[in-house]
Amino acid sequence: MRKKVKNITNSHRLENAVLLSVLLFLFNLLFPQHDSIILFICAEIILFFTLFFLYNYVHTYISSKVDSPLGIVLNAGILGALIFFITATLNAILSSKSETVAPGFFNSLFSILLNFVFIGSVIYIFSTFRELSFLRQKKDPSVYFNTLLVYFGLSFFSDAFIKIFTDASFVKTAVYVMTIILISLNSVRVSWIAFLPKKQKYYLLLTSVILSVLFGMNYAMITNTNVIRQIIYLFSPGFHTFFNLVMLYGTIYFAVIFFTALFHLPTAEAFDRRTDEVSSMMDLTKLVAQVFDFKELAETITTITARVCSADSAWLITKNGNEIELSSVNNIGFVDADNITNKIFGSGANNFDSIEIIDYRSLVQSEINNRPNFAWIAVAPLKVQGIINGYLLAARYRENIFDLDDKRAVQAFADYAAVALENAKLIGESIEKERLEKELDVARDVQRKILPSVIPVSDRLQISALFVPAFEVGGDYYDFFELDGDRLGFVIADVSGKGIGSAFIMAEVKGIFESLSKIISNPRELLINVNDNLKKSLDKKNFVTAIYGVINKETGVLNFARAGHTPVHIFSNGKTERYQPAGIGLGLDYRTGFESSIKELEIQLKNNDIVICYSDGIPEAKNNLEEDFGYDRLDSIVAANFEKGLDQISNEIMKSLTVFSKNHSQHDDITLVVFKWNKK
Amino acid sequence: MAEFNVDLRPVGSVSVIDVKGYLDAHTAPELENVFNKLLDEKRFKVVVNFDELKYISSAGLGVFMAYVETMRENKGDIKFSNMKENVYNIFDLLGFPILYEFFKDEREALQKFDTLG
Numbered sequence: 001m002r003k004k005v006k007n008i009t010n011s012h013r014l015e016n017a018v019l020l021s022v023l024l025f026l027f028n029l030l031f032p033q034h035d036s037i038i039l040f041i042c043a044e045i046i047l048f049f050t051l052f053f054l055y056n057y058v059h060t061y062i063s064s065k066v067d068s069p070l071g072i073v074l075n076a077g078i079l080g081a082l083i084f085f086i087t088a089t090l091n092a093i094l095s096s097k098s099e100t101v102a103p104g105f106f107n108s109l110f111s112i113l114l115n116f117v118f119i120g121s122v123i124y125i126f127s128t129f130r131e132l133s134f135l136r137q138k139k140d141p142s143v144y145f146n147t148l149l150v151y152f153g154l155s156f157f158s159d160a161f162i163k164i165f166t167d168a169s170f171v172k173t174a175v176y177v178m179t180i181i182l183i184s185l186n187s188v189r190v191s192w193i194a195f196l197p198k199k200q201k202y203y204l205l206l207t208s209v210i211l212s213v214l215f216g217m218n219y220a221m222i223t224n225t226n227v228i229r230q231i232i233y234l235f236s237p238g239f240h241t242f243f244n245l246v247m248l249y250g251t252i253y254f255a256v257i258f259f260t261a262l263f264h265l266p267t268a269e270a271f272d273r274r275t276d277e278v279s280s281m282m283d284l285t286k287l288v289a290q291v292f293d294f295k296e297l298a299e300t301i302t303t304i305t306a307r308v309c310s311a312d313s314a315w316l317i318t319k320n321g322n323e324i325e326l327s328s329v330n331n332i333g334f335v336d337a338d339n340i341t342n343k344i345f346g347s348g349a350n351n352f353d354s355i356e357i358i359d360y361r362s363l364v365q366s367e368i369n370n371r372p373n374f375a376w377i378a379v380a381p382l383k384v385q386g387i388i389n390g391y392l393l394a395a396r397y398r399e400n401i402f403d404l405d406d407k408r409a410v411q412a413f414a415d416y417a418a419v420a421l422e423n424a425k426l427i428g429e430s431i432e433k434e435r436l437e438k439e440l441d442v443a444r445d446v447q448r449k450i451l452p453s454v455i456p457v458s459d460r461l462q463i464s465a466l467f468v469p470a471f472e473v474g475g476d477y478y479d480f481f482e483l484d485g486d487r488l489g490f491v492i493a494d495v496s497g498k499g500i501g502s503a504f505i506m507a508e509v510k511g512i513f514e515s516l517s518k519i520i521s522n523p524r525e526l527l528i529n530v531n532d533n534l535k536k537s538l539d540k541k542n543f544v545t546a547i548y549g550v551i552n553k554e555t556g557v558l559n560f561a562r563a564g565h566t567p568v569h570i571f572s573n574g575k576t577e578r579y580q581p582a583g584i585g586l587g588l589d590y591r592t593g594f595e596s597s598i599k600e601l602e603i604q605l606k607n608n609d610i611v612i613c614y615s616d617g618i619p620e621a622k623n624n625l626e627e628d629f630g631y632d633r634l635d636s637i638v639a640a641n642f643e644k645g646l647d648q649i650s651n652e653i654m655k656s657l658t659v660f661s662k663n664h665s666q667h668d669d670i671t672l673v674v675f676k677w678n679k680k
Numbered sequence: 681m682a683e684f685n686v687d688l689r690p691v692g693s694v695s696v697i698d699v700k701g702y703l704d705a706h707t708a709p710e711l712e713n714v715f716n717k718l719l720d721e722k723r724f725k726v727v728v729n730f731d732e733l734k735y736i737s738s739a740g741l742g743v744f745m746a747y748v749e750t751m752r753e754n755k756g757d758i759k760f761s762n763m764k765e766n767v768y769n770i771f772d773l774l775g776f777p778i779l780y781e782f783f784k785d786e787r788e789a790l791q792k793f794d795t796l797g
Contacts, residue, residue: 496738498705540749541742545774564774584775588745597778626734628766 013057020050025112028235032108037164044160047236048153051123059127066135069192070200070207073257076128077211079121080250084214086117087221087228094227115235122246129246129253133189141189148186151179155245159237172241179245187253190260195275198268201261208258215250222247270405273308277409280304284416294318294424295327298417301392302330305413309406311394313372316417317341318382318390327390336372341393344379351388355380355411357402360395378402380414384422392417436499443473443503450510456480456488460553462676464646466654467669468617474669475502475544476615477509481517486554489517492673493546494565494615501542508537509544523548523561524600527586531563535590543587547613556605556677561598564588566619569635570603571610571642576635579603607679610642610649617670618653624663633660646676686710688717694725694793696786700732703740711740715747724756727789731762736770748780757781759789 009016024046034040065072134141158172196204222229223244232240264271284304291297298316306314313332318325324345329337343363360374374395382390392414396402402410447469455463465478475495483489491513495502512533513526520526526548534544547568549560560568564585567578583598605611612634621629634653641652650672657670684707685700695718703711718726728744748758761783763771771777783789 494738496742498739539742539746541739541746543738543742543745543774566773580773582775582778584778588775589779593779597775 009053009056013053013060016053017050017057020046020053021116024050025116028112028115029109032105032111033234040163041160044157044236044238047239048156051119051156051239051242054119054123055127055130058123059130062124062127062131063134066131069132069135070196070204072128072131073204073207073211076125076250077207077214079124080211080214080218083118083121083218083247084221086114087218090114091221091226091228111231111235114231115239118232118243119239122243125250126246129186129249132192132253133186135192136195137189137191141186144182144186144189148179148182151175151182152242152245155179155241156238159241163237176241176245180248183245183249183252187249187256190257193257193260194264194271196268197275198265198272201265201268205258205261205265208254208261212251212254212258215247215254219244219247219251273310273405277308277412280308281412281416284413288416288420288423291420292424292427294421297420297424298328299330301413301417301420302328305392305394305410306330308413309378309394309402309409310396311378311406311410312374312397313337314392314394315341316382316390316392318421319388324390332372332395337393340372340374340377340395344377344393345391352379352381352391353383353388355407355414357407373397375399376401378407378410380407380411382414382418382421384418389418389421439500440471440473443500444469446500446503446507447473447476450477450507452479456482458488458553460486460678460680461488461551462646462678464650464672464674466650466672468654468666468671470498470617470666470669472498473500473503474498474615474617475506476617476669476671477506478613478671478673479510479513481514483517483521483550485552487521487550487552489521489548489550490613490673490675491517491546491548492565492613492615492671493544494669494671496541496543496545505538505542505544509534509546513548521550522600523550523559524598527561527563527583527598528595531586531590531594534587538587543585545585545616549613551605551611551675551677553677556607556609556679558603558605558611559600560603561600563594563598566614566616567631569612569631569638570605571612571635571638572606574639574642576638578631605677607677608642609677610638610646611675611677612638613673613675615669615671617666617668618657618672620668621657621661621670622664622667623660629657629660646674650674684710686714688714690723691727691790692794693723694727694790695723696790697726697728698732699728699730702735703733703743704735704737705739708739708743711743712746715743719747719750722754724751724754725793726751726756726758727783727786727793728758728760729762729786730760730764730767731786733764733767736767741771741774741776744780757793759783759792761786761789 027043027046031039031043034043062072130145133145154175158175162169162172193201193204222232222240229240232243284301287297287300302314302316305311313330315329315332315337316327318327324341326334326338326341344358356379358377358379360377372395375397377393377395380392381388382392392410394402394410451467455465463480467476467478475497476493477495478492479490481489493509495505495509509530512530516526516529520529527546530546538544543564545565546563547560547565549558549568551558562568562581562583564583567580570577570579579601581599581601584594588594618634619628619630633656637653637656638649641649644652653672683701684703687698689696689698697711697714699711701707718724744758751758759781760771762785763782768782771782781789781792783792
């Protein structure tokens with residue numbers, strides 16, 4: 001039930017107000033005079049509810065406009081003036097005409113309409129006070145205000161009460177006094193004044209003093225015996241009480257506003273600045289998150305700095321190592337800003353770890369002509385994680401030095417700039433990183449496609465090949481070529497450098513080896529030809545190391561040549577021999593140097609001999625003592641496992657290598673190709 | 681990140697480059713900068729002192745290959761000195777000793793330039 005009532009009062013505010021007003025209007029038209037006690041009480045109750053529902057509607061309407069409190073104060077003031085105007089004129093006109101108001105249809109209609117104007121105005125004014133006292137309150141003031149409402153209600157009905165119980169006039173006085181106390185209590189809720197800009201405070205100061213006096217006069221007029229009082233009193237004694245209480249409320253409230261505004265004036269400027277600062281910072285925070293172009297942000301930051309810190313000029317410089325670059329300027333020429341910056345920072349070695357104020361005149365001394373004649377310059381570092389990435393400078397012509405607040409503000413904006421700068425940098429880096437990662441993916445893909453997917457099988461020659469790519473992708477490559485008869489060609493190569501560049505060279509190397517291996521079977525000659533072919537495609541600083549060999553599966557004869565590559569290890573009869581025939585890396589020399597250096601070896605393999613070829617990823621693998629894995633460790637693993645299967649030997653080598661370099665990331669590709677020859 | 685440091689000091693008409701730490705794909709550009717500077721200044725006689733170099737990768741080797749031709753065309757050279765055994769082995773494996781001159785001591789390398797004038 002209670003909920004339902006609340007629901008109806010809240011959801012149909014306007015309808016209720018209109019309905020009651022119409023009801024009130026008709027009732028008063030039908031019964032212009034409330035002679036009998038029943039009629040009187042009915043009239044009072046209807047009026048009370050009309051007032052209540054009007055208030056109920058109007059204050060929600062006003063609450064949507066509280067963002068400009070000055071506007072609603074002004075509206076209330078205009079209504080107050082209207083009341084004053086009507087009361088004063090009517091008093092003047094009517095009192096001269098006749099002493100009493102004669103009953104009659106037009107007269108009563110006039111009286112009703114007049115009262116309706118008053119009701120509307122008073123309710124609007126009252127609602128304004130309500131919204132103002134709720135404005136900018138940290139705690140909920142509704143308890144105070146609702147108590148006040150109750151007392152307004154009690155005052156309203158106290159007149160009817162006296163009419164019935166004639167000797168209880170003290171009740172009215174008590175309630176009246178209590179209401180005034182509550183009005184005073186509610187009137188001190190004026191904290192919204194503090195948040196007004198300085199200009200509006202001046203405006204309010206002037207308005208409030210006028211309004212206070214105006215409401216005071218209204219109060220005096222309707223409490224004094226005159227025609228208007230009579231009209232209102234006849235219409236409803238309760239409303240008369242309500243009316244004069246609201247006028248009293250206005251007098252008190254505007255007086256309080258006047259004094260509050262007066263006391264807030266000295267701090268108004270500081271308050272304005274702080275507000276500006278806060279709102280600028282909020283704007284900046286948004287910008288920092290949205291704008292990734294640092295120059296654009298720098299532009300905004302200098303503009304805001306100059307405005308908020310009441311500086312005449314501001315500029316922002318970024319610093320990279322000892323290089324200083326002017327990012328943006330506000331209200332100063334680029335050249336001037338640059339000159340002053342150079343003066344302050346000298347060769348770039350000068351550093352300001354925290355904000356500092358520079359006496360500009362003592363800095364420039366004599367050569368003051370032809371450049372801005374500043375008095376003070378504030379220099380704030382753009383600092384992120386202890387590193388200074390630039391400076392924000394604010395300069396003043398005026399003699400007053402930057403105070404603590406100014407300094408704080410400049411530094412705050414500098415901090416924003418620092419964060420924005422860092423942001424822009426990080427974003428740039430992450431884009432670059434993403435690009436590199438994409439590149440690596442491509443490189444890995446190329447490498448995967450280039451390596452042979454099938455390893456040739458034969459009963460005389462077992463082969464095991466193993467490849468572990470490094471994160472950064474090296475340029476390892478191995479391949480097998482079935483040659484005429486029983487011969488098998490093989491290559492193992494390593495392109496210098498890493499990444500996509502090496503991957504492409506590797507692809508080219510594969511093409512060269514693949515085509516040449518069909519024409520040339522002599523390893524030395526083949527490598528010389530490869531070297532000639534690479535001349536066109538290799539950069540000066542790139543080279544390729546390689547071993548090319550041919551194994552005759554029937555006879556076990558191994559021919560190979562080496563171009564700067566790691567040696568070939570052959571395990572035979574319980575011990576390992578390393579073969580490193582002379583030969584410089586491919587691409588080191590395109591003249592006679594390569595050809596004259598390279599030698600070829602021929603080795604007759606014995607039964608169960610193991611031939612081990614690999615890339616430098618194996619011997620150069622490091623442990624946490626920065627020691628190399630080296631050749632000896634490799635040999636001892638082969639010696640310990642030579643009786644096992646070929647794949648198992650490869651696995652043992654990889655296992656030992658992984659354990660050895662467990663605290664090191666794999667730096668280079670690892671390739672391991674192992675052959676075992678069986679005599680049959 | 682591995683540390684690398686490069687210093688340049690002129691000894692008469694020869695420029696000595698001291699390399700320290702780890703010379704790999706990440707640090708090679710620093711060495712390239714020094715060589716570019718030497719080219720700008722038209723100083724073509726270079727001795728690289730490897731006394732404090734701990735490691736060199738293929739990208740590091742590539743730096744010397746990239747500049748040696750220009751130096752030689754201008755009657756200069758790049759010579760190496762004071763190399764540790766493990767570093768020398770890498771150069772040796774690739775066949776650098778066939779194409780470049782290696783010296784135990786920086787002085788010998790400087791003298792070699794002197795005798796040639």
